Amino acid sequence: MISWLSDPGFLAGLFAGAAATLVILVGSISFLILSRDHYGLDHWKLNVQLPVRSMWMNMGYWRSSEEFPQACRAYLHQILATADILTGPDSLRSIAILDVGIGCGDQTRAVIESIGSQSPRLPASLAYVGITINQTQQRLALRKWHSEPVKSRSGGMKLDSFHLFCADASKPHAWSEEIQSALNKFNEPKQCTRKWLLASDCLYHFSPSRQPIWQHAARNLGMNFMGSDLCLSETATLRQTIVARVIGVLMGCPWNAFLTEEDYREQLVASGFERASIIINDISDDVFPGLVAFLEKQDKALAESGISLGPGFRLARRVFGWFAASSVIKAVTVVAKLPKSKDD
Ligand SMILES: *[C@@H]1O[C@H](CO)[C@@H](O)[C@H](O)[C@H]1NC(C)=O
Numbered sequence: 001m002i003s004w005l006s007d008p009g010f011l012a013g014l015f016a017g018a019a020a021t022l023v024i025l026v027g028s029i030s031f032l033i034l035s036r037d038h039y040g041l042d043h044w045k046l047n048v049q050l051p052v053r054s055m056w057m058n059m060g061y062w063r064s065s066e067e068f069p070q071a072c073r074a075y076l077h078q079i080l081a082t083a084d085i086l087t088g089p090d091s092l093r094s095i096a097i098l099d100v101g102i103g104c105g106d107q108t109r110a111v112i113e114s115i116g117s118q119s120p121r122l123p124a125s126l127a128y129v130g131i132t133i134n135q136t137q138q139r140l141a142l143r144k145w146h147s148e149p150v151k152s153r154s155g156g157m158k159l160d161s162f163h164l165f166c167a168d169a170s171k172p173h174a175w176s177e178e179i180q181s182a183l184n185k186f187n188e189p190k191q192c193t194r195k196w197l198l199a200s201d202c203l204y205h206f207s208p209s210r211q212p213i214w215q216h217a218a219r220n221l222g223m224n225f226m227g228s229d230l231c232l233s234e235t236a237t238l239r240q241t242i243v244a245r246v247i248g249v250l251m252g253c254p255w256n257a258f259l260t261e262e263d264y265r266e267q268l269v270a271s272g273f274e275r276a277s278i279i280i281n282d283i284s285d286d287v288f289p290g291l292v293a294f295l296e297k298q299d300k301a302l303a304e305s306g307i308s309l310g311p312g313f314r315l316a317r318r319v320f321g322w323f324a325a326s327s328v329i330k331a332v333t334v335v336a337k338l339p340k341s342k343d344d
Pocket of ligand 1: 134
């Protein structure tokens, strides 16, 4: 007989330990079971079909859209329309797009689908480079891209090249070799390629300013620019301007992110774009009120299923409500082209 097994102190300790473990185990399990809401709505988490069908994120263009993904797609189309991409002579050429702030891949797909569906005026080919700052977004975007065959998306148009990168688009000097060489390929095959920088609903986040990416696009990459952005109203009072700037900083924008249309034009010209080519369209009336109404509707609908929209989106609803009511901040689409001599 092993001596410590017959030691009464050891046996007592063993039992005490086992009993304590049992009490803690039973306690925690009953706590978990009792605290679970059996007859509530918590099981929505088990019923959501994953991956989520779309992960769009922009302010939306709400003139004829009720649902978020449609409104987001329509918002992107406003940019493409301002640049005359889908109807103009550009659609006959090959086209190369550097898309910054792409999110989770819906925008990428929509850009390529929209251009690829312009039959019979299809461009011969398209080259695409997309950049997002968040690796999780890049991963989702890549997964989305690979889960659907390319051909059905681009019709008869040839997809020359396609890349999605994770990088800070506001700091082009810090881009990796890989990104630079993907962009260099835009210059290789045909001189008739129209090259565009596309930035949808993201430039006001660019720190320290929009100018590094604009300069890089205009001077180094030979690209025109199309995008959407937020501008400060010329009639904003000092107090309104400060409130707008503080909101901007809380949204993660630099202090000077909101420019008046006039300053916006000046920065585009200083970056290398042609003044006469600049178009700035105010689309606020089809953006802010629709977005506010949608956020309200979604909040109510989610609440019925026991889900909270959360404080971030509730705050956003108030902010966009103020933008709509005060007109201090305008939602705009923007196009700026290179001077003709460099363009052709
Ligand atoms: C990227 O997004 C994910 C999901 O929202 C988040 O958890 C992560 O912190 C983000 N990463 C960066 C670098 O912002």
